[in-house]
Amino acid sequence: MSERGWQIALTFLAFGALAALPTVIPRFYASLLAFTFTYVIAAVGVNVLTGYTGLVTVGHGGFFAVGAYTTALMARHVGTSIAPGLIAGVILSGLIGFALGMICLRLGGAFLAIATLGFALAVGAILNNWPLFEGREGIQLSKNTFFGFPVGDVGFYYVSLGVTALVMLASWSIMRSGVGRAFIAMRDSERAAEAMGINLRLYKTVAFAISAAMTGAGGVLFAHHNRYVSTETFGDTWLSVDFLTAVVVGGQASLFGSGIGAAFVALVPYYLGELRDFAYILNGVALIAVLLFAPDGIAGALARGLRWLVARRRPAAAVVDSMSVQRGAGWNR
Amino acid sequence: MESLRVRGVHVNFGGLRALDGVDVEVPPGMIFGLLGPNGAGKTTLFNCISRFQVYGRGSIHYRGHDLGPLGPHGIAALGISRTFQNINLFRTRTTMDNILVGMHCRMGSPLAAMFALPSGRRRERALRARAMQMAEMFGLTGVLGQQVVQLPFGYQKRVELARALACEPTLLLLDEPVAGCNEEETRELSEIIRAVNRELRVTVLVVEHDMSLVRAICDEVTVLDFGRNIAHGSPVEILNHPGVIEAYLGETTAHA
Numbered sequence: 198m199s200e201r202g203w204q205i206a207l208t209f210l211a212f213g214a215l216a217a218l219p220t221v222i223p224r225f226y227a228s229l230l231a232f233t234f235t236y237v238i239a240a241v242g243v244n245v246l247t248g249y250t251g252l253v254t255v256g257h258g259g260f261f262a263v264g265a266y267t268t269a270l271m272a273r274h275v276g277t278s279i280a281p282g283l284i285a286g287v288i289l290s291g292l293i294g295f296a297l298g299m300i301c302l303r304l305g306g307a308f309l310a311i312a313t314l315g316f317a318l319a320v321g322a323i324l325n326n327w328p329l330f331e332g333r334e335g336i337q338l339s340k341n342t343f344f345g346f347p348v349g350d351v352g353f354y355y356v357s358l359g360v361t362a363l364v365m366l367a368s369w370s371i372m373r374s375g376v377g378r379a380f381i382a383m384r385d386s387e388r389a390a391e392a393m394g395i396n397l398r399l400y401k402t403v404a405f406a407i408s409a410a411m412t413g414a415g416g417v418l419f420a421h422h423n424r425y426v427s428t429e430t431f432g433d434t435w436l437s438v439d440f441l442t443a444v445v446v447g448g449q450a451s452l453f454g455s456g457i458g459a460a461f462v463a464l465v466p467y468y469l470g471e472l473r474d475f476a477y478i479l480n481g482v483a484l485i486a487v488l489l490f491a492p493d494g495i496a497g498a499l500a501r502g503l504r505w506l507v508a509r510r511r512p513a514a515a516v517v518d519s520m521s522v523q524r525g526a527g528w529n530r
Numbered sequence: 531m532e533s534l535r536v537r538g539v540h541v542n543f544g545g546l547r548a549l550d551g552v553d554v555e556v557p558p559g560m561i562f563g564l565l566g567p568n569g570a571g572k573t574t575l576f577n578c579i580s581r582f583q584v585y586g587r588g589s590i591h592y593r594g595h596d597l598g599p600l601g602p603h604g605i606a607a608l609g610i611s612r613t614f615q616n617i618n619l620f621r622t623r624t625t626m627d628n629i630l631v632g633m634h635c636r637m638g639s640p641l642a643a644m645f646a647l648p649s650g651r652r653r654e655r656a657l658r659a660r661a662m663q664m665a666e667m668f669g670l671t672g673v674l675g676q677q678v679v680q681l682p683f684g685y686q687k688r689v690e691l692a693r694a695l696a697c698e699p700t701l702l703l704l705d706e707p708v709a710g711c712n713e714e715e716t717r718e719l720s721e722i723i724r725a726v727n728r729e730l731r732v733t734v735l736v737v738e739h740d741m742s743l744v745r746a747i748c749d750e751v752t753v754l755d756f757g758r759n760i761a762h763g764s765p766v767e768i769l770n771h772p773g774v775i776e777a778y779l780g781e782t783t784a785h786a
Contacts, residue, residue: 367645370644370645370646371644371645374643374644374646374650374654375630375633375634375637375640375643375654375657376637376640376643376644377644378623378627378630378631378634379631379634381620381622381623381627382620382623382631382634384622385619385620385621385622385623386618386619386620386621388582388602388614388618389614389618389619389620390620390631391582391601391602391603392580392602392603392606392611392612392614392694393603393606393611393631393632393634393635393693393697394603394604394605394606394607394634394635394697395603395631395634396601396603397603403640
């Protein structure tokens with residue numbers, strides 16, 4: 198089987214295993230995993246922009262918040278639940294992403310990172326100060342339903358697993374198309390991309406919009422998972438930093454990497470329990486370690502390790518063959 | 531009728547006049563050389579045509595279209611393509627992907643492509659088939675799946691040419707195509723450029739200061755110095771033109 202064949206087979210296997218998981222694990226862990234999925238969705242969104250297009254964002258917590266508050270306000274004032282919230286949250290964060298992309302068009306590198314950080318800070322300030330969003334008091338969401346059906350912990354697990362799969366499929370499909378090739382081309386060389394007829398302004402803003410829409414979807418599910426949003430979570434920039442850390446530690450321009458990285462930043466604070474504040478230190482250590490020793494992240498390091506193993510086994514077999522041939526020759530003599 | 535027409539183009543960098551009213555007319559089907567010593571303004575003019583440089587007074591038209599209001603990405607649709615002086619490939623990508631990006635203007639609907647709709651898939655198959663043809667034409671079939679950074683220099687040059695020609699342009703701009711090449715690579719590239727010109731019927735504009743390449747491939751040459759036209763003619767005429775000799779070798783040598 199080709200490397201690509203293996204990738205597809207393993208992906209199906211992984212999602213199959215995740216689909217079967219709630220039958221064997223306690224409900225609590227299903228809920229914890231569903232929480233992790235919301236981070237994975239957000240990281241896949243950040244990966245579109247930072248991993249593939251090469252535009253570093255430290256502001257996607259802002260889009261996560263846009264998604265979360267959109268569905269929370271709709272739930273409170275209109276009485277809707279997950280599905281309408283998802284649609285509205287995705288559209289709204291996509292539009293805001295498009296606008297932010299236009300504003301930041303001429304920025305790159307560290308300047309773009311600072312500008313997006315500014316966006317996250319602005320969102321935090323608005324949430325803290327505009328009474329509509331209830332600041333630290335927060336907004337409570339009623340029991341989750343999905344197309345009218347009540348959804349418990351396990352039901353929500355499947356909803357978020359489905360959205361995760363959809364977002365990953367969308368990212369995969371985009372990245373293997375001409376549009377994805379244009380994103381990657383801009384990352385590798387803006388000048389050459391332009392000379393090939395790629396409209397940088399258009400493609401950068403579109404990358405921003407797609408990326409923001411995906412992260413917004415994560416935010417919507419996050420709100421329904423906690424059934425509560427407040428500036429305790431959304432008021433600062435830690436979410437943004439978490440998502441960027443997830444993409445870099447997991448492996449840029451890799452869907453598998455975004456998944457692993459997001460699971461890392463989502464679950465480490467939980468398993469540290471009382472020591473959860475140390476998670477920031479651990480994230481920082483992981484970030485530095487990855488940048489120093491494996492710039493292609495955990496996914497890249499794993500892929501290299503696997504290739505090395507395969508390459509090592511094959512020549513080893515060849516050596517054994519040649520040895521037996523030599524010995525055989527000796528016996529015949 | 532000329533295919534590319536440059537009229538009285540001026541570019542100033544601060545107090546320096548990089549281009550001081552340059553006129554160039556490139557007839558269709560020709561390999562046209564733009565020659566001049568260092569600092570003559572060749573590259574500035576090249577960048578004006580490829581739209582990486584804004585010019586003040588003057589005009590540049592291609593087949594009657596004004597290039598002035600277009601950005602660097604806009605000229606691809608008019609059938610103008612280019613290569614870079616120092617190879618500028620999409621480094622992390624394969625040969626195949628590089629050629630495919632070269633066909634960006636043939637992508638069709640971005641939505642159909644992104645979501646792999648039937649029309650998008652058909653288009654993608656057609657693009658890949660065409661990319662294979664380009665690879666074959668440039669002897670790249672064996673390295674289609676390889677990352678371009680791992681390829682030797684000569685191969686990278688050919689990938690860049692294949693990428694530039696993938697969209698079937700009518701005018702190809704080459705910025706010092708043999709910079710950094712040894713004699714053999716220069717000869718090989720000259721042959722490729724001639725073949726491209728003849729067989730694909732692409733008009734070629736070469737910016738170069740290497741006289742041997744110009745003599746080998748160019749049909750007509752315009753020479754610039756200090757941002758002005760100083761001579762125009764066939765390569766042989768140019769090489770014997772007193773003004774050109776003076777510009778290249780300096781006044782005293784010319785008189786000696």
